[in-house]
Amino acid sequence: MTASVTVSVPAKVNVQLAVGPLRPDGFHDLANVFLAVGLHDRVTVRPADELRVTCTGPDASQVPLDATNLAARAALALAARYGREANVHLHIDKDIPVAGGMAGGSADGAGALLACDALWGTGASREELLEICAELGSDVPFSLVGGAALGRGRGELLTPLDVRGAFHWVFAVADGGLSTPAVYAECDRLREGTEVPAPEPSEALLQALRDGDAGALAAAVGNDLQSAAVSLRPSLAATLAAGTQAGALAAMVSGSGPTTAFLVSGEAEAEKVADALRTSGTCRAVRVASGPVPGATVLARR
Ligand SMILES: C[C@](O)(CO)[C@H](O)COP(=O)(O)OP(=O)(O)OC[C@H]1O[C@@H](n2ccc(N)nc2=O)[C@H](O)[C@@H]1O
């Protein structure tokens, strides 16, 4: 019998986030180009008397440990589908910034789903797992799949993308989080009275990914939520400026923020930009990571 399963799941950065008009269901259609980057949470699941969640890591105190935790919701969703109890202890070893626009909660949801599937021997198909992921949240399917992908619909309909080599990033973690619904609502407010076009992926950006061309990618990146995130958190403008001044090829808000992402040309440049951001006094912490990296992966089965 399997006593525990540990899954590793990456964070994401959105290299393009084109946001369409508000839909009647409260979501927005997207052209969402995801890249999985090498910052990981680890989710370990083991049998228990009842569903329980624990979390360790620098941001652990900000993570809910009740049934709203996406890892708990994933375990409950899989258990319900297979007519069993979700009596497991889920432990999250958290390295992805919380409420930072890097899909940390989504990563834990995808990780818990894969871990429970392995622990219980459910044998759910990839399609079934992706269906459950989409029910849990718009970013969760990508956390399962990883690599690079174009997300359409609300971001859950994924097409894998070809990427040559790796892109290097520096992430500046801000104090406190931003609520994703609040950032989308601010985006709607800022665009009120304007005609919002249907979101389309940038051909130049997809080509830059295929070519592994960081300079071309830098010229093509874009995030329609950036002005909304900066409007809600004006101090992000100083962080973006500090990274640009330090030589980043591109500076952008990661997803709904408030983490900011800086594309750089290589590892040496990443260290230079990271040092400048650390001493700039404009952020709480700085992380360096590259991508694409694989999605949720079983690390250990005991
Ligand atoms: C900003 C991104 O991280 C970019 O990848 C995602 O779009 C957010 O994905 P997520 O955190 O998984 O979001 P969900 O849990 O699905 O939705 C939370 C809330 O965000 C808003 N939301 C989310 C996705 C989307 N395409 N349109 C939206 O308007 C809605 O208000 C929704 O109620």
Ligand SMILES: Nc1ncnc2c1ncn2[C@@H]1O[C@H](COP(=O)(O)OP(=O)(O)OP(=O)(O)O)[C@@H](O)[C@H]1O
């Ligand atoms: N396992 C989890 N880890 C972190 N936050 C979680 C988790 N489960 C639920 N949450 C809740 O979700 C909120 C958003 O956290 P999360 O780290 O997923 O944000 P995010 O990275 O901005 O997400 P996204 O990029 O998908 O919009 C948190 O404030 C927290 O209340």
